[in-house]
Amino acid sequence: MNAITKRPESLLDVTMHYCPGCGHSVAHRLIAETMDELKIRERTVVVAPVGCAVFADKYFNCDSIQGPHGRGPAIATGIKRAKPDSIVFSYQGDGDLASIGMAEIVHAAARGENITVIFINNAIYGMTGGQMAPTTLVGQTATTAPKGRNPLLQGFPMNISEMLSKLESPRYIERVSVDSAPNVIKAKKAIKKAFENQVNKIGFSFVEVLSICPTNWGVTPLKGLDFLREKMMPQYPLGVFKDEKESVAQKIQEGK
Amino acid sequence: MYQGVRISGFGGQGVVSAGVLLAQAGLVDGKAVSWYPSYGPEMRGGTANCSVVMTDTEVATPVVAMPDTAIIMNEPSLPKFEPLVKKGGLLIINTSLVKTKATRTDIKVIYVPCNEIAEKVGSLKAANLVALGTFAGATGAVSIDAIANAMKKVFKRAKPEILELNRKALEEGAKLK
Amino acid sequence: MAEKVLMKGNEALAEGAIRAGCRFFAGYPITPQNEVPEYMSWRQEEVGGAFVQAESEVAAVNMLYGAAATGVRSMTSSSSPGVSLKQEGITYLAGSDLPCLIVNVMRGGPGLGSIAGGQADYTQATRGGGNGDYRTIVLAPFSVEELGNFPKKAFELSEKYRIPAMILADGILGQMMEGMSYNFEPVDPAALCVKPWAIGPNTTGRKRNQVYSYGLAEGELEAMVLKRAERYALVERDEVIYEERNTEDADVLIVAYGISARASIAAMEIARAKGIKVGMIRPITLWPFPAKRIAELASKVKAVLCVEMSLGQMKVDVDLAVNGKTPTYLHAKSGAFFPVAEEIAVAIESALNGKKEQLFNLADLAEKATNERAEAKNAPCKEGALL
Structure with a gap:
């Protein structure tokens, strides 16, 4: 019998702590497959966040560093500048990246750091227990917005991919989803490209992954997928927001 | 030998760089030196000043609270530093900009029209060097040669004719005692 | 001894760090330490190191956290309010047992305080400063010469014990000029030993390295803290300088x-x-x-x-x-x-x-305060009262 798939070498054979239906484990697998395919495991460093993915350092079979809430892009900057041969990715959730770490992600993107950032957007704080995130939808309930997000009090959700795509330096920004097999395949392509760009020294690459949080949304995984498609996708349309083929250095050299 | 100096004037009069020059000259002469610029609101627009210490042993505090010599380059600096000069110390006053006379009788006062002398030498910018020349001449704490040598280290990009002009300003200043 | 060169304290410090083998610097502008990042901005490039002007002190110290984890001699510098912001990263550095150098050119406080020199961050520096049970090795120079020569000492102590080191200077030392001569030969970073715990490209087939400060399982954190305390005890016994x-x-x-x-x-x-x-x-x-x-x-x-x-x-x-x-x-x-x-x-x-x-x-x-209060007749709502 031929095995047609196997656990990626870059993903350790340990039990993950993620809830049933959670998108983190899928995103982890896609990253690990990419590390295998690009043969970069031996020089990759994962910057684990604060949030549900805090233990990402226990799951990826590569060097790791676990940092303070929101500071992943700054830590990744430090590693990459000190060791330019390393492949560094910051893995962050929406509270981490879009709230407390807004300055770090915007400036790492503005500097055009040659790093990869994987941004898991599930519109809620997971680990701390379902509080409102910057990406929580209008009307969506949270433990700190029991009547639902009210734009008059809490403003409107933040579209991070769109925001970052307005900057000059980022090379690649795409929003994907892991709600269905076709979308998972697209997500894989995006993640792979975001790492290839780093290997090829193209520059800052960012993939936003729409994901579900059945536990904190208070729904079954299947209902969660419906919510993602019906409510999240209209607010957070999938697609490529920026895709530059050349690095900033190449562009400047060519006088473009 | 110990000399604690306070140089004070408007920002732009070169009081801070005159202090650096003095410290560098002391170092050239083999002395222990320190230089410390003033801080605070007076950094913007108002009075700038710095402390310079030169000694044969080691510099204790770099902040000269009671100077042996105060070089007063503008009017507001006089009431600020005249009272602080040590008894028997020296006050050098730039009469081009300071019209008030010193009131203390227990210190030596030298009145120097720094701006006029500098203009005569060739550049108003050398007014601070005229004052340094007076200091060197009156105290003997540092030689004109040492200051001239220090200029080559501090003003690295200065042209030879400027260095020559500066030296002239020092020498003219040293004539006043 | 080499001929003394007239140098500003902050610049002597920055050059001293370069000579000590520092090849990563991240910082953010704040008076009275600005000469440090300014000097580093061109000097790191000259020696093939990295300089980043961060978007904040918080980002700068986290860049330091990342860089220090690679084993490269790395530093950040700031002044009091900025060092308060850096406490987040310092506690992570301490909790992850990473050697590094943090410089505080202290100014007056609390709050915005003044931009003149100060020494009011003593407690913050010597008790850890951020959350958790930790210490940093704190060196206090008193001259431009010590400012220039202490970075090497700081890096060596920091690496020996895997405890972050701090140089606690002040705005007067940072801004003043004195004759400077270095008492050591420049360190070649390539000649330093490879840190077995460092993250980054794995060229030796070692097992993967993990840098973290958490211990969520029962007993795990306590074991980490106690292990660290052993090194603190050694430092207290063997490394006192006066x-x-x-x-x-x-x-x-x-x-x-x-x-x-x-x-x-x-x-x-x-x-x-x-x-x-x-x-x-x-x-x-x-x-x-x-x-x-x-x-x-x-x-x-x-x-x-x-x-x-x-x-x-x-x-x-x-x-x-x-x-x-x-x-x-x-x-x-x-x-x-x-x-x-x-x-x-x-x-x-x-x-x-x-x-x-x-x-x-x-x-x-x-x-005095009692008398003032009596005069104010205990009127907390009275204009100007600070009771």
Whole structure:
């Protein structure tokens, strides 16, 4: 019998702590497959966040560093500048990246750091227990917005991919989803490209992954997928927001 | 030998760089030196000043609270530093900009029209060097040669004719005692 | 010794760090330490190192966290309000056992305070500063020469014990110029040993390295903290550095560090000229603190005088060392622009003769405040009242 798939070498054979239906484990697998395919495991460093993915350092079979809430892009900057041969990715959730770490992600993107950032957007704080995130939808309930997000009090959700795509330096920004097999395949392509760009020294690459949080949304995984498609996708349309083929250095050299 | 100096004037009069020059000259002469610029609101627009210490042993505090010599380059600096000069110390006053006379009788006062002398030498910018020349001449704490040598280290990009002009300003200043 | 070069404290420090093999610097502008990042911006490029002007102090210290984890000698610098912001990263660095150098060119505080020199971050520096049970090794230079030579010492101690090191300077030392000569040959970073714990490209087939400060399983964090405490104990036992002056015959012992020690030296000259036997111990490591030596010296004098630009933060450590066996006094210049030798000289006499002039005394302050409150008739809503 031929095995047609196997656990990626870059993903350790340990039990993950993620809830049933959670998108983190899928995103982890896609990253690990990419590390295998690009043969970069031996020089990759994962910057684990604060949030549900805090233990990402226990799951990826590569060097790791676990940092303070929101500071992943700054830590990744430090590693990459000190060791330019390393492949560094910051893995962050929406509270981490879009709230407390807004300055770090915007400036790492503005500097055009040659790093990869994987941004898991599930519109809620997971680990701390379902509080409102910057990406929580209008009307969506949270433990700190029991009547639902009210734009008059809490403003409107933040579209991070769109925001970052307005900057000059980022090379690649795409929003994907892991709600269905076709979308998972697209997500894989995006993640792979975001790492290839780093290997090829193209520059800052960012993939936003729409994901579900059945536990904190208070729904079954299947209902969660419906919510993602019906409510999240209209607010957070999938697609490529920026895709530059050349690095900033190449562009400047060519006088473009 | 110990000399604690306070140089004070408007920002732009070169009081801070005159202090650096003095410290560098002391170092050239083999002395222990320190230089410390003033801080605070007076950094913007108002009075700038710095402390310079030169000694044969080691510099204790770099902040000269009671100077042996105060070089007063503008009017507001006089009431600020005249009272602080040590008894028997020296006050050098730039009469081009300071019209008030010193009131203390227990210190030596030298009145120097720094701006006029500098203009005569060739550049108003050398007014601070005229004052340094007076200091060197009156105290003997540092030689004109040492200051001239220090200029080559501090003003690295200065042209030879400027260095020559500066030296002239020092020498003219040293004539006043 | 090499010919001395006139250098600003901040620049001597930056060059000293480069010579010590520092190849990563991240910082953010703040007075009075701006010459450090300015110098690093071109000098790191010259030596093939990295310089990043971060978007904030918080980002800068986290860049340091990432860079230090790669084993490259890395540093950040800032001044008091900025160092407060850096505490987040410092506690992670400590919790992850990463060597690195953090520089605080202190200014007046609290809050925005002043941009002049200060020493009021003593407690923050010597007790850890951020959350959790940790220490940083703290070196307190008192001259431009020490500012330039201490980065190497700091990196070496930091790597030996895997404890973040801090150089605690102040705005006066940072801004002043003095003759500078380095007492060591430039370090070639390539010649330093490869850190077995460092993250980054794995070229030796080692097992993967993980840098983290958490221990969520029962007993895990406690084991980490206790293991670290063993190294703290070694540091306290073996790495205390101090300097003594005129202590042989002293009746009054001054304890002062940094710029306060400089002013105290001048004050000693004034007092000695009057026939007062005064000596000084200058802690060079603030943690580990030279408690043992201070206790020995205190037992031989009539009074101990602490001189600091803070309201007795260092005196807490001195009191712990002296343990009530000798009277201790404080000359405090918190919020002042600089300590004044002539005032310290008065304080020396006061300490010896039981007088109050130039000594900071909480009991007197309480009495003053009580009287002010009585005058204000306890009217907290009265305009201008601060009750």
